Amino acid sequence: MGFPVFNDSVRFADQPQAAAAVLCRTEHGNFHLGISYKRAFGPPNFLHLGFQDYLSTEWNWRFLWATADVEPERLDPVAGWCRLIWNRFLETGQLPYGIGWDGATFDSTGRLMLKSGEVGLTCSTFVLSVFLNAGIKVVEQSTWPVRPEDDAKFVDSLASFASPDILASLRREISSGAVRIWPAEVMAAFACTIPAHFDSARRRVEDLAADLDLLRP
Amino acid sequence: MNLFDLKRTPKPWTFLETPVISEQVQYRRKTGPEAQKLPKGGLTDFRSNASEATRWLEDVYSMCARGEKEAAIDVVFDQIERLLSGGEFEKCDSVLRAVDLQRLSVSLILSLLSVTLSASKMLPYRRVLTARTEAFFGRNEGAERAARLLNGLI
Numbered sequence: 001m002g003f004p005v006f007n008d009s010v011r012f013a014d015q016p017q018a019a020a021a022v023l024c025r026t027e028h029g030n031f032h033l034g035i036s037y038k039r040a041f042g043p044p045n046f047l048h049l050g051f052q053d054y055l056s057t058e059w060n061w062r063f064l065w066a067t068a069d070v071e072p073e074r075l076d077p078v079a080g081w082c083r084l085i086w087n088r089f090l091e092t093g094q095l096p097y098g099i100g101w102d103g104a105t106f107d108s109t110g111r112l113m114l115k116s117g118e119v120g121l122t123c124s125t126f127v128l129s130v131f132l133n134a135g136i137k138v139v140e141q142s143t144w145p146v147r148p149e150d151d152a153k154f155v156d157s158l159a160s161f162a163s164p165d166i167l168a169s170l171r172r173e174i175s176s177g178a179v180r181i182w183p184a185e186v187m188a189a190f191a192c193t194i195p196a197h198f199d200s201a202r203r204r205v206e207d208l209a210a211d212l213d214l215l216r217p
Numbered sequence: 218m219n220l221f222d223l224k225r226t227p228k229p230w231t232f233l234e235t236p237v238i239s240e241q242v243q244y245r246r247k248t249g250p251e252a253q254k255l256p257k258g259g260l261t262d263f264r265s266n267a268s269e270a271t272r273w274l275e276d277v278y279s280m281c282a283r284g285e286k287e288a289a290i291d292v293v294f295d296q297i298e299r300l301l302s303g304g305e306f307e308k309c310d311s312v313l314r315a316v317d318l319q320r321l322s323v324s325l326i327l328s329l330l331s332v333t334l335s336a337s338k339m340l341p342y343r344r345v346l347t348a349r350t351e352a353f354f355g356r357n358e359g360a361e362r363a364a365r366l367l368n369g370l371i
Binding site: 105107110 | 287
């Protein structure tokens, strides 16, 4: 299993894995998830979805990283996908944001292919989708519960910068029973036998939160 | 840096941050004026002849032999993307048909299967390639590892 480790302690750049999920706690106190991946030259790059149409390679937080317990070569296509998706995003500037996830993936051109009922991705499901593109199913999403009260608070926290249209879309998703997979749960899932079920992942989240709090200045 | 206050300023290419641009990186960019600056005798311009859509595989084999894994994966992803975004499924299928598994690393084979997975219905030879790969990995890597390598890609 891929137990999360501090990059400060075990530098991802020095390890043989080509790609890993990275989890931080931002200055706002929320968890945020992304991917770090190796490239032909230079240090590992990052790719993470901040919000609607905001895919970024900039990452300025200290982080935990983990990768799935798979054959190491399985992670090489993850890095390939990151590079392809980023190049596609540079052309379009578009990547929709939405809560529910039922296995959306990217097609061979790096375009997001949503499934029925899906509106977009979150930072968490972006990571899940990229890994799924490489054939690595990290979570069994059908085991995740609906948590409308928590999700409503999450959407409220976006109100200071999100457009009314997007807020309305997210609230519609919550009303219709969309399931939100939280960033720390995805990171915890990497430490489980994959595809991880909710109960297994959730049990590890508190430890992860405590670990990340150690990184706070 | 505040995630939510950031103005999106995507860079034209991530590798421009890297001071040294290799042959392989130039290869990715050779569709523009940069194409005129490619080193002589090095890489193949597959676009100059549509019937030679598989020629770039030779470059991938060479990169594999030199251990340039990331650059080789980039070429595979870029070329397959170019074929599929142009609707050239037959050419893409011919690439899969032409692949010499012996000259590719495990990582490259998995990358090829991964990037063609979503288009598998349009690529009849992909099923043959997965069967060939299964047998190839089974012989060289053992049945258990072969199964772990291919899980989710078939």
